[in-house]
Amino acid sequence: MMALLALLLSGAASGAEARRHHRRGTHRPAHHRTAPVTRPTPSVPVSVPVAATASLPIVGAITPAMMRGGLVAALLSVVGAAAGWFHSHRDRRRLLLADREWRRRVAELETSLTAERSRAAALWVERDAARQTLTEWEHRREQAQANSVQDTENQLRFIGGTRLHPKPLLNDGEGRQFWACLDFVRGRGMKVCPQVNMGEFIGTEWGDHSGRAFRSFNSKRVDLLICGEDWRPLIAVEHQGKGHFQGDAEDRDRVKRLALDRAGIGLVETYDEDHRGAVLAALEQELARILDDRADRADRADRGGSGAPRR
Incomplete structure (x- = not known):
C-alpha cells in the first residue's frame, strides 16, 4: 500500500513539473518551436566569484527528477509519521478502554467483597447465637x-435427701363432713373413703380422646367418696374450706364436676358454715337423684336405647 501511495505521489509530481515547463515555454511541440535568437555577446567580460563558480556544478546537478524524489520522500515521511501516530493513538485508546474495564471490574469485585464480608459477619453472629442457644438447651x-x-x-x-413426716389425711372441716357421711351410710351397707384419686373410681371407654380424657382427671382427687355395698361409687363429697379457693381451684373444680357428671356419680359440695343436718339432707337428695338416673338408664338399656345420666 505504501508503494502504491508513493507511485501516485510520483505521478502527481511529474504532471506538475510538465505543466510548469509548459507555462515557461520550454516544453513545446516540434512544429511550434522557433529557432533560437542569437544575441550579441557583450564585450565586457563578466567576472564570477570563485565561491559561486564552485557551487555551480551542484546547482546544475539538481534535476527535476531529484526534486520529485525529494518531494515523494517527504510525503512518504509524513505518511509514515501519520500512520505511526494512528497506530500509537489506536493502541493508547485500547489501553484506556482496557484500563476503564479493569477499574470497573475491580469496583464490582470490591462491592461484592464488601457484601460477602457483611454476610460472613452476619453468619458469624448467627453461629454464635446458635451455639449459645445450643449450650442453654443442653444445660x-x-x-x-x-x-x-x-x-x-x-x-x-x-x-433420701428430704425429711418426711406423717400428716393428717383430712383437715378439720373435711373431718366433720366425714363423720356426717358416716352417719349417713350407717345401717345402709355403704362405705366412706377419704381422699380418693379420681382415676381409681372412674374409667373411660374406647374413643378418639379416651387416653387424653383419662389423663385430664386422673391426677385429681375428691375429699370423700361414698360407695355402695359393691364398692361402686355413688356420691363424691367436696369440702370447700377457707383455703380451697387458691390458684386454679375453680378450673380444677370445673373438670371434676364434668367428669363426675359424665360418669353418673353424684356430687355434694359442703362449706364450713354447713351444719350436719344440712349435709345429711343434701346427701339424701343427691342419692335419690343418682338412683333414679341409674334406674332410667337401665330401663333405656333394656329397651335398646342409650343416654347420658340426667343432671
Missing part, C-alpha cells in the same frame, strides 16, 4: 434429666 436438658421424677434413681435421691 436445661441436663437439669431436666437431673430433676426428672420419672427416673427411679432421682426419686430415691429426692426422698
Whole structure:
C-alpha cells in the first residue's frame, strides 16, 4: 500500500513539473518551436566569484527528477509519521478502554467483597447465637434429666435427701363432713373413703380422646367418696374450706364436676358454715337423684336405647 501511495505521489509530481515547463515555454511541440535568437555577446567580460563558480556544478546537478524524489520522500515521511501516530493513538485508546474495564471490574469485585464480608459477619453472629442457644438447651436438658421424677434413681435421691413426716389425711372441716357421711351410710351397707384419686373410681371407654380424657382427671382427687355395698361409687363429697379457693381451684373444680357428671356419680359440695343436718339432707337428695338416673338408664338399656345420666 505504501508503494502504491508513493507511485501516485510520483505521478502527481511529474504532471506538475510538465505543466510548469509548459507555462515557461520550454516544453513545446516540434512544429511550434522557433529557432533560437542569437544575441550579441557583450564585450565586457563578466567576472564570477570563485565561491559561486564552485557551487555551480551542484546547482546544475539538481534535476527535476531529484526534486520529485525529494518531494515523494517527504510525503512518504509524513505518511509514515501519520500512520505511526494512528497506530500509537489506536493502541493508547485500547489501553484506556482496557484500563476503564479493569477499574470497573475491580469496583464490582470490591462491592461484592464488601457484601460477602457483611454476610460472613452476619453468619458469624448467627453461629454464635446458635451455639449459645445450643449450650442453654443442653444445660436445661441436663437439669431436666437431673430433676426428672420419672427416673427411679432421682426419686430415691429426692426422698433420701428430704425429711418426711406423717400428716393428717383430712383437715378439720373435711373431718366433720366425714363423720356426717358416716352417719349417713350407717345401717345402709355403704362405705366412706377419704381422699380418693379420681382415676381409681372412674374409667373411660374406647374413643378418639379416651387416653387424653383419662389423663385430664386422673391426677385429681375428691375429699370423700361414698360407695355402695359393691364398692361402686355413688356420691363424691367436696369440702370447700377457707383455703380451697387458691390458684386454679375453680378450673380444677370445673373438670371434676364434668367428669363426675359424665360418669353418673353424684356430687355434694359442703362449706364450713354447713351444719350436719344440712349435709345429711343434701346427701339424701343427691342419692335419690343418682338412683333414679341409674334406674332410667337401665330401663333405656333394656329397651335398646342409650343416654347420658340426667343432671
